[in-house]
Amino acid sequence: GTSEEDCLWEPCSPAQYLDQESGCQDCPADQWSTGGNTVSCTNCPEWKGVEPGQGTSEEDCAWKPCSPAQYLDADTGCQNCPADQWSTGGNMTSCNNCPDGKGVEPGQGTSQEDCVLMT
Secondary structure, three states: OOOHHHOOOOOEOOOEEEEOOOEEEEOOOOEEOOOEOOOOOEEOOOOEEOOOOOEOOHHHOEEOOEOOOEEEEOOOEEEEOOOOEEOOOEOOOOOEEOOOOEEOOOOOEOOHHHOEEOO
16 A cells, blocks of 8 residues: 555454444444444344353344343243242243242242232
């Protein structure tokens, strides 16, 4: 090249995007990129996320932890626990049953203590 304007940025690595001012930057949290000369990262699907600079494809986006009283369904994400079941949330894939004779409303059981005597 004959001037600095002729210089081009090197292609970025996966999980990065090209900032024309400062070069390759890691994708922010919950975004991914295949790298190259892309100037922005792609958002993960709703309710899914990835650590900053770790997303190289949509497959890297994982379900975010569920709230208490929910369980993680691998296909649909967080779901409320059914009646008479409880969960502490996180990545639990099923809910715990209340003890015999005790119950709780759907999506309300965050611990076994939430299970109350059925009347």
